[in-house]
Amino acid sequence: GEHKEEYSQSFRHLEFLSALSATIADHYPNLTIDAPSILQQLMDGATFANAFSFDPYKKHKAKLPASVPLHQVDMYNETLQYVSFGNIAKKSHGVLDEALISQDLVAKASARCSLIHSSYLVVAEGMEYSDLVDQALRSKAFDDMSESETVAHQNSKTWRIRRHEYSFVNDENNPRFGKGTTRSVKKEKSALQQLEPLLISFKGKV
Numbered sequence: 001g002e003h004k005e006e007y008s009q010s011f012r013h014l015e016f017l018s019a020l021s022a023t024i025a026d027h028y029p030n031l032t033i034d035a036p037s038i039l040q041q042l043m044d045g046a047t048f049a050n051a052f053s054f055d056p057y058k059k060h061k062a063k064l065p066a067s068v069p070l071h072q073v074d075m076y077n078e079t080l081q082y083v084s085f086g087n088i089a090k091k092s093h094g095v096l097d098e099a100l101i102s103q104d105l106v107a108k109a110s111a112r113c114s115l116i117h118s119s120y121l122v123v124a125e126g127m128e129y130s131d132l133v134d135q136a137l138r139s140k141a142f143d144d145m146s147e148s149e150t151v152a153h154q155n156s157k158t159w160r161i162r163r164h165e166y167s168f169v170n171d172e173n174n175p176r177f178g179k180g181t182t183r184s185v186k187k188e189k190s191a192l193q194q195l196e197p198l199l200i201s202f203k204g205k206v
Contacts, residue, residue: 052079
């Protein structure tokens with residue numbers, strides 16, 4: 001997201017894809033195309049979709065606060081986006097493939113960016129923490145954290161809880177954490193307790 005309209009909105013995708021193309025080129029030195037060519041293939045084949053779809057013209061239980069200007073709706077909806085590389089192979093005529101773009105490469109590319117704060121892997125969605133726990137346990141998304149204590153210690157895997165809330169810049173009733181206020185440690189502690197059935201399965205040192 002951004003506080004000032006059009007300050008960084010038009011550059012975020014280009015920055016991320018540029019960083020990703022450089023990361024891919026570094027990781028696969030034997031590719032037949034260089035970083036600028038990879039960037040072009042990514043720009044042609046990568047797709048971004050908004051995670052939020054707030055529409056002020058439809059009837060919502062949560063109405064747009066009176067203090068929030070209408071143009072902030074688009075900025076809010078683009079705060080968090082899904083990125084997909086499903087069209088890469090077709091657009092690059094087989095030179096690039098979605099399988100080559102690992103989670104690790106996406107994370108490294110995100111770390112190179114100044115406009116992209118973080119990248120996330122979605123493992124569960126729901127309205128209650130219990131829904132998230134059930135889905136995560138069923139999908140075995142955290143099996144690598146639930147290995148034997150010996151293996152977990154050798155891998156030095158760690159975890160932490162970060163609870164983010166998203167709202168509008170000028171919404172005085174629900175400020176965005178990280179913008180005008182710090183994150184809510186109280187709410188993170190509450191989330192910890194509700195996620196206990198999942199977290200208790202993690203092995204290794206605390």
